[in-house]
Amino acid sequence: MPDLIIDDSTGSDRLFNVYVNGELKGRGHDPSQVRRAMFDSPSGLQLIPRSEWSARIKQKSTLKAQISDRLRRDGIPSLDQGPVGYCWAHSTTGAVQAQRALAGQPYVPLSAYAIAATIKHGADEGGWCGLSAQFAREKGIPAQSLWPQGDRNYRKYDKPEVWENAALHKTTEEWVDLTSPVYDQQLTFDQVATCLLVNIPCALDFNWWSHSVMGCDLVEVEPGDFGIRIRNSWGDQYGDHGFAVLRGSRCRPDSALAIRVSVAS
Amino acid sequence: MDINIKLSVPTLGSISPDTKRTIRDRGVGAAAAIILCLLLGLAGRYQERQSPTPKPPGPGPTPTGEFRAVFVYESAALSTLKPDQLDALHSMKIRDYLDTHCAKGADGKTPERRFWDQNQDVSKDSAQLAKLFSRPRKSLPWFIIARGSSVVFEGPVVDEASTLATLQKHGG
Numbered sequence: 001m002p003d004l005i006i007d008d009s010t011g012s013d014r015l016f017n018v019y020v021n022g023e024l025k026g027r028g029h030d031p032s033q034v035r036r037a038m039f040d041s042p043s044g045l046q047l048i049p050r051s052e053w054s055a056r057i058k059q060k061s062t063l064k065a066q067i068s069d070r071l072r073r074d075g076i077p078s079l080d081q082g083p084v085g086y087c088w089a090h091s092t093t094g095a096v097q098a099q100r101a102l103a104g105q106p107y108v109p110l111s112a113y114a115i116a117a118t119i120k121h122g123a124d125e126g127g128w129c130g131l132s133a134q135f136a137r138e139k140g141i142p143a144q145s146l147w148p149q150g151d152r153n154y155r156k157y158d159k160p161e162v163w164e165n166a167a168l169h170k171t172t173e174e175w176v177d178l179t180s181p182v183y184d185q186q187l188t189f190d191q192v193a194t195c196l197l198v199n200i201p202c203a204l205d206f207n208w209w210s211h212s213v214m215g216c217d218l219v220e221v222e223p224g225d226f227g228i229r230i231r232n233s234w235g236d237q238y239g240d241h242g243f244a245v246l247r248g249s250r251c252r253p254d255s256a257l258a259i260r261v262s263v264a265s
Numbered sequence: 266m267d268i269n270i271k272l273s274v275p276t277l278g279s280i281s282p283d284t285k286r287t288i289r290d291r292g293v294g295a296a297a298a299i300i301l302c303l304l305l306g307l308a309g310r311y312q313e314r315q316s317p318t319p320k321p322p323g324p325g326p327t328p329t330g331e332f333r334a335v336f337v338y339e340s341a342a343l344s345t346l347k348p349d350q351l352d353a354l355h356s357m358k359i360r361d362y363l364d365t366h367c368a369k370g371a372d373g374k375t376p377e378r379r380f381w382d383q384n385q386d387v388s389k390d391s392a393q394l395a396k397l398f399s400r401p402r403k404s405l406p407w408f409i410i411a412r413g414s415s416v417v418f419e420g421p422v423v424d425e426a427s428t429l430a431t432l433q434k435h436g437g
Contacts, residue, residue, distance in 0.1 A: 065355035
């Protein structure tokens with residue numbers, strides 16, 4: 001495992017460069033600013049013991065108190081990434097929409113394309129949920145009414161009113177490992193499980209799937225066997241209104257973060 | 266009011282004049298006492314009409330303005346809460362009750378109920394809800410209920426049943 005070399009010479013803009021074996025691999029927030037911005041290190045998350053998972057899942061299921069229950073009740077549809085490889089922006093955007101629903105904010109369909117097309121300059125390229133989450137905390141996510149889903153024309157929508165609107169949907173608190181580069185921001189399975197048990201939606205990257213999805217609920221597939229109910233970004237035709245359950249090794253994310261708070265608007 | 270009392274003293278044929286006088290005097294005294302009592306009684310009734318006896322204190326008029334509710338918690342500490350408290354924050358029953366009873370927001374459809382982190386930026390949301398959010402809180406999670414401009418309840422979130430009962434008490 002190569003050592004990370006952190007260079008904070010660019011600290012004036014609150015970012016530092018991350019080098020792996022001398023090669024620039026990414027940028028992250030200056031840890032001294034992290035606490036102030038309330039993007040808490042996952043190590044501060046108090047885990048819910050596994051011995052309590054089963055009872056808590058049953059109770060939440062009885063009360064219909066799961067994230068998926070809220071999304072269904074509010075009639076919030078799955079996002080649809082279409083044929084473009086922008087799943088990594090849809091997982092974060094879906095989590096922000098879910099967090100807003102849980103907070104009781106009005107439903108505003110948000111444009112994941114605004115994030116991905118801006119970062120990739122319209123190119124059809126993959127990424128990580130950490131990259132889109134960074135964008136959501138710095139600029140926010142505009143409404144689809146201002147930047148339609150499916151449109152990668154980043155020059156057309158790069159307007160002040162779009163970014164003013166995006167700022168209304170900025171994330172302000174997360175569980176995220178900002179000491180790691182955006183492609184490697186990880187939560188352990190138990191951290192993800194704890195977040196889902198307390199209704200903090202997650203964005204999850206899976207290397208086996210080459211895909212990124214939103215994590216909604218912890219589920220007990222069989223006694224003692226826990227999985228994750230995810231919501232995909234392939235429209236409501238996929239699975240059950242976009243929901244599916246990952247289990248076994250398939251539900252261990254390779255990178256993950258949790259969206260706790262976004263601007264109330 | 267006319268008071269007409271006829272005083273009648275029985276004929277006393279076989280008793281001495283002194284005794285007769287005494288009896289007559291006593292009769293007059295008794296009649297005077299009766300008249301005095303009647304007058305005092307009437308005066309009392311009049312007095313009673315002028316200033317009614319105060320009723321025992323009871324609850325004041327129930328505020329009937331628009332129903333709003335704000336729940337406040339610390340998102341970083343959710344996993345440290347008791348399951349009963351979490352249930353109350355996420356219960357579908359409570360959400361459904363709020364959805365059907367709360368006033369609608371500026372868009373005409375979003376119920377005026379929120380579940381906010383204590384550090385939430387609320388400056389872009391409903392001014393009435395932001396005002397409730399700004400009130401001091403003794404602990405977290407905490408909830409505040411308002412009818413119109415009056416705060417009718419604020420207190421800790423304990424469990425689903427007591428939270429719902431409190432909402433129903435004030436929300437009808």
